[in-house]
């Protein structure tokens with residue numbers, strides 16, 4: 158069963174719709190250059206709209222350790238997602254499960270990345286797009302993903318209802334993560350796109366089981 162994370166939630170109605178559609182995890186972006194940025198106070202309020210058994214993920218990009226601790230003091234995050242150039246030591250210090258995102262381009266040694274971040278819960282692969290840190294809606298060349306990785310693989314980058322089944326068939330990731338591909342506008346989720354995306358994942362999982 159492929160797990161599903163829907164990232165970049167900024168509205169309570171989207172949090173609820175995403176959870177009701179069957180997502181396993183939702184993500185809050187604590188990166189102030191993102192159009193999906195939420196303050197810790199907003200995220201704490203959004204978190205209260207989420208029903209039980211949905212994992213709450215906090216996304217950070219090269220934040221200070223003080224800022225991460227400040228967010229953790231206010232928002233009941235289950236998992237941290239580090240989407241910048243954070244070192245393994247930085248990621249580990251919070252004593253929380255974390256995902257390390259790698260922006261993939263030719264020449265990046267993903268086997269070595271997985272070894273370096275061996276304490277991570279998973280390696281999240283996103284597209285490398287010059288001048289941005291992620292959440293671009295761009296996909297990357299999946300043939301750059303090694304067959305064997307020592308960490309669970311979370312595939313992201315330009316996924317949507319039209320390509321997620323092919324991605325799962327080819328890569329067999331542990332989970333998929335999407336933001337742009339299920340939006341009506343940046344930071345605003347489209348409930349029909351979310352439902353179509355989740356439906357595609359469930360259908361291909363059934364076919365492959």
Ligand SMILES: O=C(O)c1ccccc1N[C@@H]1O[C@H](COP(=O)(O)O)[C@@H](O)[C@H]1O
Pocket residue numbers: 164165184186188191192193216218240281283290291292293294295313314315316334335336337338
């Ligand atoms: O969502 C953002 O704005 C964002 C900003 C900075 C780093 C990562 C961000 N989002 C993550 O990017 C990937 C791919 O997103 P998309 O589906 O291609 O839009 C995903 O993991 C988001 O969580």
